[in-house]
Amino acid sequence: MSGRAGALMGAGHGAMLTAAARGDDEALAALVRKYHDRVYRFGLRVCRDGYDADDAVQEAFTKLAKRAEVQRDASVLSWLMSVVRNACLRMLRPFVHERPSLGEPLGESADLVSDVLDPQKALERWELIQSVHAAIAGLEPIYREVLILRDLEGLSGEETCRALGLELATMKTRLHRARTRLREELLRRGD
Numbered sequence: 001m002s003g004r005a006g007a008l009m010g011a012g013h014g015a016m017l018t019a020a021a022r023g024d025d026e027a028l029a030a031l032v033r034k035y036h037d038r039v040y041r042f043g044l045r046v047c048r049d050g051y052d053a054d055d056a057v058q059e060a061f062t063k064l065a066k067r068a069e070v071q072r073d074a075s076v077l078s079w080l081m082s083v084v085r086n087a088c089l090r091m092l093r094p095f096v097h098e099r100p101s102l103g104e105p106l107g108e109s110a111d112l113v114s115d116v117l118d119p120q121k122a123l124e125r126w127e128l129i130q131s132v133h134a135a136i137a138g139l140e141p142i143y144r145e146v147l148i149l150r151d152l153e154g155l156s157g158e159e160t161c162r163a164l165g166l167e168l169a170t171m172k173t174r175l176h177r178a179r180t181r182l183r184e185e186l187l188r189r190g191d
Contacts, residue, residue, distance in 0.1 A: 017076065031076070032061050039080045047088040049130075051137035056087035090153060135185040143178035150175055 016034070019027030039060060043053035060083035064076070136144060149160045150171075161171045 043084040052091045056084045059087045146174045147178040
């Protein structure tokens, strides 16, 4: 840590916020160092996965770097936690299944015997999910982003293009390459 960065860390919180809001990169880096561990621990609890927590924390600090009015605010930590929470929830949304309410009919095709309690199947499912998460996290960012938005978030092609600022043909090419690379990585791992 440079002498200036150390001085910023030792300076009052308000001085660090003010300097970061003025565009001082070292002050912003000092803010990241000051809050990263707490924000990451929170993200890990919400996301329940280190890779997703990393992505959520990175998203929060990237947004913070672009928001001088938030950097200036003394409640910057709660804002960071909120951004991480929302990012984690977006990542978890595809894995949440609707469950029937108590007293709601199960339907004719529903199995009455559940395999949820089978520890071997639960372990295999957990290992598969971990492997897929690791493979997705290993993709280059341009491929990971489009894959997450389209396949995990369920955004339409048009919405994905808008979110990433891409033309439709570019988005489709990246999505195809992301799926191919993901498939290849999972085959390489034997999943």
